Amino acid sequence: MTHEPLVAASAQQRHDGRAPNELRPVRITRGYTVHAEGSVLIEFGRTRVLCTASVEERVPPHQKGSGEGWVTAEYGMLPRATHTRSDREAARGKQSGRTQEIQRLIGRSLRAVFDLAALGERTITLDCDVLQADGGTRTAAITGAYVAAHDAVQRLLAEGKLARSPIRHPVAAVSVGIVDGVPVLDLDYVEDAGCATDMNVVMTGAGHFVEVQGTAEGEPFGRDELHAMLALAEHGIQQLVALQRAALAGAQVG
Amino acid sequence: MTHEPLVAASAQQRHDGRAPNELRPVRITRGYTVHAEGSVLIEFGRTRVLCTASVEERVPPHQKGSGEGWVTAEYGMLPRATHTRSDREAARGKQSGRTQEIQRLIGRSLRAVFDLAALGERTITLDCDVLQADGGTRTAAITGAYVAAHDAVQRLLAEGKLARSPIRHPVAAVSVGIVDGVPVLDLDYVEDAGCATDMNVVMTGAGHFVEVQGTAEGEPFGRDELHAMLALAEHGIQQLVALQRAALAGAQVG
Amino acid sequence: MTHEPLVAASAQQRHDGRAPNELRPVRITRGYTVHAEGSVLIEFGRTRVLCTASVEERVPPHQKGSGEGWVTAEYGMLPRATHTRSDREAARGKQSGRTQEIQRLIGRSLRAVFDLAALGERTITLDCDVLQADGGTRTAAITGAYVAAHDAVQRLLAEGKLARSPIRHPVAAVSVGIVDGVPVLDLDYVEDAGCATDMNVVMTGAGHFVEVQGTAEGEPFGRDELHAMLALAEHGIQQLVALQRAALAGAQVG
């Protein structure tokens, strides 16, 4: 069973010339900054997110004495990453509900591919900071955070702090949506603002779902649309995982 | 195409004796408190949420002058709604990420069935406060909030403030998950704590999806499991919508 | 010496038909929710407060190592417990001065009848959440919290964690005031809003004062009025203590 036909049936081009099932150009730069154990700049078109992985030899209270480690994430957006300047959360004194929702999603997604017992009692914190936003910042963040986490783990292995990698699978994410009635992959800001439905999908390199979050921004969507979007997402994530592998095949950095 | 067989195939009983595709006993009490324009106590088994709808003749800044209204939600949990006492968010001075995520979900779900232009420049706020928690508080909250919102709209119609209802469809929600390898409907706390995958589904009375939020708590899930869970959710939501209709068929209250 | 004549002299009826020295119908429901060690819904007319008692096997820093326990309270009001919706304190990020004043009063009132040494190094937290407000929420909260605390203590006794009850006396509270020149008992919202003087009195079952808080909202009051109000309060609290005893005489619940 495949839902590809529904996608293929659309001959309509997108506002930037992409085919419905086409990702934006993706670029993954490892070793973008020097201090972090993993530091990756990921670009999905004009969306740019700096993902750093920091290793700390301690765990939060709920994991203390468990023998297990922890993987968590924080997300931020520079005030002028967006078209018009948004308030600085540090100045307002609190993180928005959107920020918290996204950082919880990133953290869960990464933990889903980590064997926390194999990590040992240490924490990997993934800081995902958006330098420039053009739609899909949370999916770029997850995809880049995986690469940063991988580099941090490699360093722990190289230093002999870990005997084997606690990473079980790659993990990557992409958005899909229904724009003008057509299911499309990897929405940019213009498409995101105009779409009827927006779905973020997180999958492992083994082809299993970690998160599926679909929201009807306008009209509620039917089962067929849901299937078409899931198929598109699978298609996109396979490519993203291949790009992660290619990036990690380069020399160890940082 | 149906995924029912996968569900029906399971002969295994759940810890409380329910069949995999069986909801907990649902009770909807309208007019539970006297001041609010809509006030509903909804019970999904031992989970009890008080949902009130408050009408205010003003809109938030982003809607001012638009001619459109707004529907929003706030969510809270009494400190001892849970097995062990949790901190009071008002005392800690901030709402947790979980609370914000849930109230944003409730708000989006209700807005999805509202014609905001037909509501006019007024706001309906849905306060969903959990008196007792036993799993599924967010889905109970959405299901109850719809009934409270409906009562508030009826009052506006009765008072001549609205000529026609801005509600386009009922909306209800339910959780589904994979427990011990079996897809089950409407998880209680014990099942939720032990499940591999947890999914919250929000649908309209017309059978369309408003939100699909699936999370692999343990093992990532495959496409077949996803389909089985979606089918269960559809099945459960049809019953919840019928229960909403029955409750609303009673005399107007409050 | 008695001040009853002053009360009895008034033939004037109150807006809801009560005599000046008459309480609203009081209802005490034990075991209202299932998780807390004590859980009581108390109703003073249309005022409804859910009082839960939670036992935790630890004490705040100032009691650590003292061998003594602690009894404390938190108070909250659901946003739509009131005629018009009030802001949610958790969303505003802080508790109002009024909230803090009330929860400090409830805590002091309960501690006044507890032998903290006999309680041992554990804490009983009384959460008093107003589901519906119609005047007198703090006095209902104290009266209900006592019953919840009693149930929690009974459980500790039943579990063998306590050898004898640390409760020395019942404690209950009521409001009194001067409305249209007449001292009246147990003011509802309408009377409270219109009264010249408002006094909250907390007494033990042994007839002693724990707290006396009288405030001239309009005209300052004389010594005779003060005495008349105190007499009314004593009269009302005796009845409340009898109602507490009757409620506790029922089967152990929860």
Added chain:
Amino acid sequence: MTHEPLVAASAQQRHDGRAPNELRPVRITRGYTVHAEGSVLIEFGRTRVLCTASVEERVPPHQKGSGEGWVTAEYGMLPRATHTRSDREAARGKQSGRTQEIQRLIGRSLRAVFDLAALGERTITLDCDVLQADGGTRTAAITGAYVAAHDAVQRLLAEGKLARSPIRHPVAAVSVGIVDGVPVLDLDYVEDAGCATDMNVVMTGAGHFVEVQGTAEGEPFGRDELHAMLALAEHGIQQLVALQRAALAGAQVG
């Protein structure tokens, strides 16, 4: 009927040599600082509170357009006003419940003797900052704030902004308590820490009660003790009002 005998019956001296019904030395210094419309340093023994009255030609939202003014108070304690240093509330980021309770009390007490309509749409803010604490800071604050408010009103009269004074009566406050079984007036820190019952009484110059706040710190108190404390308070407040009058009879300052 008088309760004086009960007081007089005690031959026991207090730790600082005072008789049970004796105030500490009270000193009222007007014009203590130069900028405020009223600025008073009040001393009750070693307790020293700086009370300033600030006039602003605007009112808070709830009074806008009412034609009425507003009188409000804020209370603070310098970190080292106390025996051991306490946290600075501005650094901790919030006022304690105690602080809020006290400033609400001061505000209500002053409003009780103000004709807000005669004040016109302006606000008088009374800042009461404790420079040195030795018990009774809230009662000293109320007593001093009255003098500061009076000076501010005199300035408004002198400037022709008011035709007549909106002050109807003096207002003053004192604490009373039961120490070692004896009712005593104006407790200092040592007595306050050791007393069984503590009561703060606010009265007008006309001899009426504005606030009565009695708290059993240890043993609940009986009706006779309550009467004895009220009589002591009346006695002390008459002296404080005389001292306020004497201070105000001096030359206008500031």
Added chain:
Amino acid sequence: MTHEPLVAASAQQRHDGRAPNELRPVRITRGYTVHAEGSVLIEFGRTRVLCTASVEERVPPHQKGSGEGWVTAEYGMLPRATHTRSDREAARGKQSGRTQEIQRLIGRSLRAVFDLAALGERTITLDCDVLQADGGTRTAAITGAYVAAHDAVQRLLAEGKLARSPIRHPVAAVSVGIVDGVPVLDLDYVEDAGCATDMNVVMTGAGHFVEVQGTAEGEPFGRDELHAMLALAEHGIQQLVALQRAALAGAQVG
């Protein structure tokens, strides 16, 4: 090399009659309040700051186990210390950037003359609270805090807790600026508001610089003006150190 000529060349008098290189009348009152280990009221003309030194037998986390002590400062301004009332920082829930900047400056200035190892693992906290503001509150605070710290150290010596003083030098501070083209010493509020350049200088009794903070409020300033201001500051600080010595030569207080 001296810059005095530039100063002396100005025959112009200041608005309060002072010569350009003249301090305001300085008064230092030790033992101003009774509880603190050091308590000093310092007055620079109408500017009055209460500086208390509190000794606590513990250090902040970053010094724990180092064998070294800590010296820190907090700064506050009473709401009506100023011409018009300013918001109370405790009520607003946070300290302004200005407050934090000043208290960091005071702390650094005092630490510069302390031998933290000789202090031992204890903390001296300098609370500088402005009772009345007329320009130069931060420089008065530093100058007064030194005297308070000295008294606290004397007490530690007297109690045998310290064998020798950890204070290496006196430290004092003064402001200088360019007013109407003329470099002047110790600006009051009127001069501060109107000056083109404002500089705060902190020096030790040995004539070395601890802090130099010059800001062009209007026109940027040249090297000659900078030198002239530094010379004025040196001149003023020598006098302030002499006044500190004179004050400390009086009897030990508090």
Added chain:
Amino acid sequence: MTHEPLVAASAQQRHDGRAPNELRPVRITRGYTVHAEGSVLIEFGRTRVLCTASVEERVPPHQKGSGEGWVTAEYGMLPRATHTRSDREAARGKQSGRTQEIQRLIGRSLRAVFDLAALGERTITLDCDVLQADGGTRTAAITGAYVAAHDAVQRLLAEGKLARSPIRHPVAAVSVGIVDGVPVLDLDYVEDAGCATDMNVVMTGAGHFVEVQGTAEGEPFGRDELHAMLALAEHGIQQLVALQRAALAGAQVG
């Protein structure tokens, strides 16, 4: 008069091979991100700060109706810009004193070269976010913010919103310090951590001082050291202004 000899006299090399009066390699990249009116990545060696200038057609309350504009700055540091991860200020809910001090400095420095009347009633906000920290982040921020502000002004001129530039002079900043007894220019992290004295100097392109902030971290410094540091700073700022001019001579970007 020149202090160059003192600098030149030192033959000692720095840990990274620089001469005492040598800047780190400086790189200025305009148009680094696409949305902001000015967007500059500035690098002082390994220190990298992204400076964006955002134009908004409104002013803060204190400038409303004045006909004048406003220039302000905010500063942030990504959590892993540093050697070890620091807390995210948005997550902690407040900006540190250090952050506030720096952003106030950047704002004042830029305002010093702006003719606010010529800017008109609009605001330029300079967001300076540190992507990688290695000492001198505040001086890099000021130097880069000037270029971003210039680009924003050029856009306003190009759009005809301004007739002439409100910028009067370039402005740049550099740090100087005493390391191992030698005055050096542009300290990196290692030098900053080990230096006795640290001074930040802000100057205009016309060679005047805007800010001089010198702090003795260890030993207080003498007048000669102060002069030597000021001379070094002048020397460095002249080069920075030349680099700003060269960068701005490239094609208009963004």
